[in-house]
Amino acid sequence: MHALNAPQREAVKYLDGPLLVLAGAGSGKTRVITHKIAYLIRDCGYAPGTIAAITFTNKAAQEMQERVGRLLENRSVRGLAITTFHALGLQILRQEAARIGYKPRFSVLDAADSLHLLAEILKTTDKSLLKRIQHRISRWKNDLVAPGAAATQADSEQAVAAARAYVAYQDTLRAYQAMDFDDLIRLPVELLERDPEARGKWQDRLRYLLVDEYQDTNLGQYRLMKLLAGARAAFTAVGDDDQAIYAWRGANVENLRLLQDDFPRLKVIKLEQNYRSTLRILRAANHLIAHNTKLFEKKLWSELGLGEPIHVFAARDDEAEAENVVMRIEAHRLQHRTHYGDYAILYRGNHQARPFEEALRARRIPYQVSGGQSFFERTEIKDITAYLRLIHNSDDDPAFIRAITTPRRGVGVQTLEKLGAYAASRHLSLFAAVFEVGFEAQLTARQYEPLAAFCHFINGLEYRAAREPAGVILQDMLRGIGYETWLFDQAEPRIAETRWANVQDFVGWLARKGEEEGKTLAELVQTVALMSMLDNREEDANAVRLTTLHAAKGLEFRHVFLVGVEEGILPHRECIENGQVEEERRLMYVGITRARESLTLSHCLKRRRAREFQVCEPSRFIAELPQDDLRISGRETDPMRDKQEGSARLAQLKAMLKGSS
Numbered sequence: 003m004h005a006l007n008a009p010q011r012e013a014v015k016y017l018d019g020p021l022l023v024l025a026g027a028g029s030g031k032t033r034v035i036t037h038k039i040a041y042l043i044r045d046c047g048y049a050p051g052t053i054a055a056i057t058f059t060n061k062a063a064q065e066m067q068e069r070v071g072r073l074l075e076n077r078s079v080r081g082l083a084i085t086t087f088h089a090l091g092l093q094i095l096r097q098e099a100a101r102i103g104y105k106p107r108f109s110v111l112d113a114a115d116s117l118h119l120l121a122e123i124l125k126t127t128d129k130s131l132l133k134r135i136q137h138r139i140s141r142w143k144n145d146l147v148a149p150g151a152a153a154t155q156a157d158s159e160q161a162v163a164a165a166r167a168y169v170a171y172q173d174t175l176r177a178y179q180a181m182d183f184d185d186l187i188r189l190p191v192e193l194l195e196r197d198p199e200a201r202g203k204w205q206d207r208l209r210y211l212l213v214d215e216y217q218d219t220n221l222g223q224y225r226l227m228k229l230l231a232g233a234r235a236a237f238t239a240v241g242d243d244d245q246a247i248y249a250w251r252g253a254n255v256e257n258l259r260l261l262q263d264d265f266p267r268l269k270v271i272k273l274e275q276n277y278r279s280t281l282r283i284l285r286a287a288n289h290l291i292a293h294n295t296k297l298f299e300k301k302l303w304s305e306l307g308l309g310e311p312i313h314v315f316a317a318r319d320d321e322a323e324a325e326n327v328v329m330r331i332e333a334h335r336l337q338h339r340t341h342y343g344d345y346a347i348l349y350r351g352n353h354q355a356r357p358f359e360e361a362l363r364a365r366r367i368p369y370q371v372s373g374g375q376s377f378f379e380r381t382e383i384k385d386i387t388a389y390l391r392l393i394h395n396s397d398d399d400p401a402f403i404r405a406i407t408t409p410r411r412g413v414g415v416q417t418l419e420k421l422g423a424y425a426a427s428r429h430l431s432l433f434a435a436v437f438e439v440g441f442e443a444q445l446t447a448r449q450y451e452p453l454a455a456f457c458h459f460i461n462g463l464e465y466r467a468a469r470e471p472a473g474v475i476l477q478d479m480l481r482g483i484g485y486e487t488w489l490f491d492q493a494e495p496r497i498a499e500t501r502w503a504n505v506q507d508f509v510g511w512l513a514r515k516g517e518e519e520g521k522t523l524a525e526l527v528q529t530v531a532l533m534s535m536l537d538n539r540e541e542d543a544n545a546v547r548l549t550t551l552h553a554a555k556g557l558e559f560r561h562v563f564l565v566g567v568e569e570g571i572l573p574h575r576e577c578i579e580n581g582q583v584e585e586e587r588r589l590m591y592v593g594i595t596r597a598r599e600s601l602t603l604s605h606c607l608k609r610r611r612a613r614e615f616q617v618c619e620p621s622r623f624i625a626e627l628p629q630d631d632l633r634i635s636g637r638e639t640d641p642m643r644d645k646q647e648g649s650a651r652l653a654q655l656k657a658m659l660k661g662s663s
């Protein structure tokens with residue numbers, strides 16, 4: 003308790019009813035949650051299994067788990083649920099599957115799989131059309147609109163078509179015994195609303211709820227929270243309306259107000275001291291966000307001293323920007339003897355990462371990308387995951403197709419088409435259809451054998467998955483399918499090597515996880531599919547962190563480089579056109595407030611677009627910062643000279659350090 007200030011302590015100890023902690027960035031909201039979990043368990047006698055804390059990403063959940071573990075020292079926290087809304091929804095659905103007509107071993111499709119499925123249903127390969135429909139369906143689901151009801155809400159021909167696709171899509175998912183990501187919220191809500199017994203059971207089980215980053219919950223998540231909290235309304239939600247950056251995914255800051263309407267007894271506690279950033283960084287953040295219309299009045303102050311001015315520099319083009327940032331990091335690190343892990347490069351969109359990755363690689367600086375293409379999205383990892391999904395649920399048709407064709411094992415396209423037609427006519431999954439006499443009769447022995455062998459192979463793995471150590475089975479599986487050889491047949495050696503190394507990383511990680519957590523492969527695969535959708539594998543602590551602003555939420559770094567601060571990027575062009583500049587300003591606010599000791603903003607004078615250069619303007623947000631706190635460089639100077647000076651300075655520093663050590 004001594005590690006908390008007075009209002010934080012009050013928030014931790016308050017158990018008389020629903021509580022909202024509404025406060026700006028870095029004021030210790032997440033800290034309130036971790037301490038409150040510890041307080042509930044240690045001082046109030048709550049069994050860990052009766053508490054659920056909800057975070058925004060798996061990564062944040064992991065971090066929180068570690069912090070709570072440290073606060074409670076050796077006490078066991080078995081059963082304590084620190085998860086995301088989606089993982090909690092999944093947990094509920096696995097246990098209640100029967101109540102909604104699913105097998106407990108249903109599959110969870112990620113965005114790419116669901117796009118595939120839509121393509122099949124709509125018989126089109128038009129990617130942008132498919133993405134639009136997928137997005138539309140996702141919004142309906144987030145707003146808890148059932149497939150049948152979507153058509154009545156459709157206000158254009160396009161929307162009517164999407165509503166029709168939604169119905170077909172949902173039917174197909176059900177036939178595959180599969181769900182998509184959004185179903186993990188929508189279906190539990192539907193279930194708990196409809197089924198008082200299930201509702202009572204979960205309300206009994208979860209005696210206290212804690213929700214971090216509450217401002218970014220969407221309607222479905224809010225409803226789930228309300229259903230779980232029940233009449234007792236024992237919950238603590240913490241959030242900051244100025245950091246609401248997920249409107250595009252259906253999140254609604256109005257949920258903050260809704261909370262006050264729905265729970266008249268709601269107590270609100272505000273935190274005003276920021277423990278993260280220097281005064282200048284904080285001043286910049288406050289100045290910027292003052293340009294937005296206010297939902298709630300908040301103040302923030304800090305005792306961490308004035309700090310360095312905020313550096314703003316212009317670069318010749320995007321490559322020079324990357325070069326310059328990387329050089330600054332290297333120079334700063336040498337000068338201040340810091341670690342690479344103290345630095346973060348934040349950007350608006352994933353495509354901005356490439357030049358930075360290249361510049362970092364060129365200097366052999368370790369880095370880690372998050373919030374972009376996750377490790378799990380890589381083709382080779384998805385190949386292996388397809389096998390795991392199939393072992394887990396043999397009725398998962400998309401996984402079946404991927405596994406049986408990767409590597410190809412002598413099963414022809416025509417055979418697969420026959421199988422598809424037969425399975426459809428008999429309302430069976432592909433896997434189940436293989437074992438039907440009626441199907442076997444349609445094929446020659448040469449056609450049938452490889453199919454049957456494949457299914458027996460999967461069955462064998464499934465049997466072992468519940469019994470043997472994960473590592474052994476996985477290696478056997480890789481050998482059995484000849485994956486390594488296949489990789490090297492497919493791609494040039496350099497690429498194949500990387501892919502094979504990734505596969506070994508993945509398999510090794512699963513094996514370790516199995517050992518550490520005492521889980522069988524069968525148990526492990528249940529979580530893998532979900533993790534893949536959310537974030538990366540474990541971090542390299544001593545690496546420069548590259549991340550999108552969205553994925554940086556809740557995190558903090560000693561030194562932050564916020565790059566591409568230009569009109570059209572931040573604020574994003576589409577958002578300017580659609581009148582969403584306020585959301586972009588919040589995104590910038592999130593970026594600024596990640597910094598603890600120093601903040602550097604950069605923008606380009608020109609940027610490569612296709613094969614041409616485009617002239618760029620600095621973002622309007624730079625003009626909205628307190629100008630006295632900025633140190634601006636590079637706008638008038640010659641960028642080539644900058645670069646040479648940078649290199650010379652770096653060489654000088656290195657020589658100096660060599661001399662001193």
Ligand SMILES: Nc1ncnc2c1ncn2[C@@H]1O[C@H](COP(=O)(O)OP(=O)(O)OP(=O)(O)O)[C@@H](O)[C@H]1O
Pocket residue numbers: 005006007010025026027028029030031032033034242245276277278555556557558595
């Ligand atoms: N009472 C305190 N004493 C010392 N340090 C604190 C205190 N409260 C918070 N901190 C530290 O301040 C930093 C910010 O805290 P935290 O991440 O909980 O803030 P937050 O409000 O959740 O921020 P965000 O809005 O970015 O999610 C952390 O490093 C935390 O350890």
Ligand SMILES: [Mg+2]
Pocket residue numbers: 031032033214556
């Ligand atoms: Mg936080």
